Amino acid sequence: MNPTVTPPPAAGPAASSGQGAASPTFSPLYQQIKALIMQSLQSGEWKPGELIPSEVELALRYKVSQGTVRKAIDELSAENLVVRRQGKGTFVATHHEARVQFRFLKLMPDAGEAHQPENRIVEVKRLRGPAEVTRVLDIKAGDSVVCIRRIQYFDGVPTIAEEIWLPGAIFKGLTAERLAEYKGPMYGLFETEFGTQMIRATEKLKAVLADEATAAQLNVAVGAPVLGVERVSYTYGERPVELRRAIYVTASHHYHNELS
Amino acid sequence: MNPTVTPPPAAGPAASSGQGAASPTFSPLYQQIKALIMQSLQSGEWKPGELIPSEVELALRYKVSQGTVRKAIDELSAENLVVRRQGKGTFVATHHEARVQFRFLKLMPDAGEAHQPENRIVEVKRLRGPAEVTRVLDIKAGDSVVCIRRIQYFDGVPTIAEEIWLPGAIFKGLTAERLAEYKGPMYGLFETEFGTQMIRATEKLKAVLADEATAAQLNVAVGAPVLGVERVSYTYGERPVELRRAIYVTASHHYHNELS
DNA sequence: AAGTGGTCTAGACCACTTT
DNA sequence: AAGTGGTCTAGACCACTTC
Numbered sequence: 148m149n150p151t152v153t154p155p156p157a158a159g160p161a162a163s164s165g166q167g168a169a170s171p172t173f174s175p176l177y178q179q180i181k182a183l184i185m186q187s188l189q190s191g192e193w194k195p196g197e198l199i200p201s202e203v204e205l206a207l208r209y210k211v212s213q214g215t216v217r218k219a220i221d222e223l224s225a226e227n228l229v230v231r232r233q234g235k236g237t238f239v240a241t242h243h244e245a246r247v248q249f250r251f252l253k254l255m256p257d258a259g260e261a262h263q264p265e266n267r268i269v270e271v272k273r274l275r276g277p278a279e280v281t282r283v284l285d286i287k288a289g290d291s292v293v294c295i296r297r298i299q300y301f302d303g304v305p306t307i308a309e310e311i312w313l314p315g316a317i318f319k320g321l322t323a324e325r326l327a328e329y330k331g332p333m334y335g336l337f338e339t340e341f342g343t344q345m346i347r348a349t350e351k352l353k354a355v356l357a358d359e360a361t362a363a364q365l366n367v368a369v370g371a372p373v374l375g376v377e378r379v380s381y382t383y384g385e386r387p388v389e390l391r392r393a394i395y396v397t398a399s400h401h402y403h404n405e406l407s
Numbered sequence: 408m409n410p411t412v413t414p415p416p417a418a419g420p421a422a423s424s425g426q427g428a429a430s431p432t433f434s435p436l437y438q439q440i441k442a443l444i445m446q447s448l449q450s451g452e453w454k455p456g457e458l459i460p461s462e463v464e465l466a467l468r469y470k471v472s473q474g475t476v477r478k479a480i481d482e483l484s485a486e487n488l489v490v491r492r493q494g495k496g497t498f499v500a501t502h503h504e505a506r507v508q509f510r511f512l513k514l515m516p517d518a519g520e521a522h523q524p525e526n527r528i529v530e531v532k533r534l535r536g537p538a539e540v541t542r543v544l545d546i547k548a549g550d551s552v553v554c555i556r557r558i559q560y561f562d563g564v565p566t567i568a569e570e571i572w573l574p575g576a577i578f579k580g581l582t583a584e585r586l587a588e589y590k591g592p593m594y595g596l597f598e599t600e601f602g603t604q605m606i607r608a609t610e611k612l613k614a615v616l617a618d619e620a621t622a623a624q625l626n627v628a629v630g631a632p633v634l635g636v637e638r639v640s641y642t643y644g645e646r647p648v649e650l651r652r653a654i655y656v657t658a659s660h661h662y663h664n665e666l667s
Numbered sequence: 668a669a670g671t672g673g674t675c676t677a678g679a680c681c682a683c684t685t686t
Numbered sequence: 687a688a689g690t691g692g693t694c695t696a697g698a699c700c701a702c703t704t705c
Contacts, residue, residue: 175674201690212676217691225485227667233691234683251666352662354614354632354655372614372632378666395614402612404664406511406638407487435693461671472695477672493672494702 180209181219188228188239189383195241195338199229202237228346242334242345249332251348251378254307254395255403262302266333269296269364271323273315280312283379283390291315295326298364306400308364309393317343317388343388348380352402361394374402440469441479448488448499449643455501455598459489462497488606502594502605509592511608511638514567514655515663522562526593529556529624531583533575540572543639543650551575555586558624566660568624569653577603577648603648608640612662621654634662 184205193199202220206213220237223229227247230238240247255261276284276292284292292315299307311333313321318341329336337343355375362369373394380389395402444465453459462480466473480497483489487507490498500507515521536544536552544552552575559567571593573581578601589596597603615635622629633654640649655662 177674203690214677215675218674220691231691232684234685234689236684236690253664253666346667348666350664350666352612352634352664353657354634356632370630372616374612374614374634397613404513404610404612406513406608406610407606437693463671474696475694478693480672491672492703494670494704496671496703 176211177215177218177222180205180211180216181222183209184219184223185228185383191342193239195239195344196243197239198236199239226346240344240346242332242338248335251334251345251380253350253403254301254397254400256301257399257401264306265300265303266327267298267300268323268327269298271295271321271326276312276315280390284312284314284387286314286316293318293321295321297326301400304396305365306396307393308361309391312390312392314388317341343382345380345389346382348378348389351377355394357394365394365396367396367398371396371398373397376402436471437475437478437482440465440471440476441482443469444479444483445488445643451602453499455499455604456503457499458496459499486606500604500606502592502598508595511594511605511640513610513663514561514657514660516561517659517661524566525560525563526587527558527560528583528586529558531555531581531586536572536575540650544572544574544647546574546576553578553581555581557586561660564656565625566656567653568621569651572650572652574648577601603642605640605649606642608638608649611637615654617654625654625656627656627658631656631658633657636662 184199187193187199199205200208202213202216205216209216220229220231224231224237227250228240230240230247232238242248249263252264272294273291274294275289276286278288280292281288281290286292293311293313295311295313297309297311298305299309301307318337321341325340326333326336334345337345353375354372357365357367357369357371357373359369361367361373362371365373367373374397376391376393376395378389378391378393379387380391382388444459447453447459459465460468462473462476465476469476480489480491484491484497487500487510490500490507492498502508509523512524532554533551534554535549536546538548540552541548541550546552553571553573555571555573557569557571558565559569561567578597581601585600586593586596594605597605613635614632617625617627617629617631617633619629621627621633622631625633627633634657636651636653636655638649638651638653639647640651642648
């Protein structure tokens with residue numbers, strides 16, 4: 148935001164550069180720009196699927212060079228928060244779109260192509276959140292939560308049974324009907340109807356035995372080995388907004404992971 | 408490797424830029440530089456843990472600007488092939504070093520800190536590779552392979568039982584004694600003793616029931632739910648060099664994964 | 668002081684898309 | 687033709703490490 152000659156202490160938008168004295172909150176310019184862009188994403192100034200201003204435009208707005216804006220967007224792109232398209236522009240990432248749909252679903256068929264799963268909503272209820280749920284979602288004990296139970300079918304075969312816990316305050320008008328009639332990934336609905344984008348998640352996996360209830364739902368024997376998957380999803384600002392407890396049938400599917 | 412005025416068709420080290428006519432193998436300069444650096448890594452010109460030439464030096468060597476070298480190294484760094492250290496230089500990644508050790512091991516204790524696991528080598532044998540193994544390792548059917556069986560203990564508790572299949576041609580002098588006396592991660596030994604670096608891997612997970620053999624090894628009941636993990640590891644050039652079939656006990660541990 | 672990676676700028680040109 | 691992201695250069699200065 149200032150030529151190289153005038154050293155750092157210029158008028159920074161977020162934090163200023165540190166030089167002589169102690170400057171505990173220093174961060175490079177492009178990180179500050181990245182934070183500003185993320186604020187605009189979070190605030191909804193640019194919505195999922197939309198075009199954000201061009202690099203040149205952003206450089207003018209923030210009074211930095213295009214290269215600096217570029218480096219900021221590079222990182223946002225690496226984190227899947229935006230998508231670049233040469234000649235067209237940079238778009239806000241969205242859970243609609245085939246390309247990135249189901250990017251959190253790592254269950255693959257052992258042989259053949261992955262097809263789009265079908266859903267059956269079993270139940271949607273609102274209740275005062277159990278302690279383990281409110282603790283993970285970082286809300287007050289006893290606060291309202293929504294619990295969705297559903298089955299997912301792969302090629303007609305019931306393969307995933309899950310409980311999805313959401314903060315009631317955010318997901319107000321969520322009903323079984325609304326969920327049932329919605330086509331496409333659930334995160335797409337969360338995004339457009341409730342303004343909540345899932346941008347990151349962590350999963351914990353364990354092998355467990357199917358109990359009677361899940362055995363019946365998933366059409367496997369009681370005591371069959373199944374994969375227990377607990378997922379916590381986060382939106383902007385590292386805020387947890389979903390706890391998902393799932394059982395995957397891994398007889399003819401597997402959980403796929405890439406390490407590097 | 409040429410000023411901007413002279414367009415692309417200059418003297419490129421790998422591929423030349425495409426312009427007028429059809430140029431099927433075009434790739435940007437920094438990708439070509441990246442490929443050259445990777446060749447030097449693969450050939451052992453710079454060995455794991457060593458310092459590679461500085462950006463300025465590489466820029467001179469390849470006759471490009473420092474920025475272009477920088478972008479090439481950026482990608483190598485993102486792929487964990489090299490590690491940058493400000494003020495010191497850029498180092499070839501290594502499986503020794505606490506920071507990156509066990510980076511392919513995603514099994515975490517449900518509570519508490521992860522401690523370094525202990526190994527017990529059960530068996531090391533050489534044999535003509537079974538079809539499923541040679542197919543995955545991309546070697547000829549019946550070629551010699553090494554099979555290592557071992558148990559890993561977490562805080563003294565047997566938790567992982569695995570079979571590790573390696574191409575016999577690469578791992579010639581591998582013996583049970585050599586493995587047993589070696590401290591630290593096995594990939595470290597592979598790296599220094601056999602010049603083979605694992606740089607990427609894919610895993611497939613399934614929930615299964617413990618059979619008699621593994622139940623005895625892992626001190627669990629026959630029919631207990633355990634996690635089956637099949638890993639294929641790759642070295643430079645996408646060459647598969649390890650097939651690992653493991654059973655993880657997930658009673659008080661879980662497989663941890665980050666999604667984004 | 669010298670060398671390394673890290674940040675920032677300014678400007679040129681290329682490849683792709685839309686008008 | 688105009689606009690967008692993608693590549694490349696050249697040069698300045700900063701932060702960190704070592705001598």
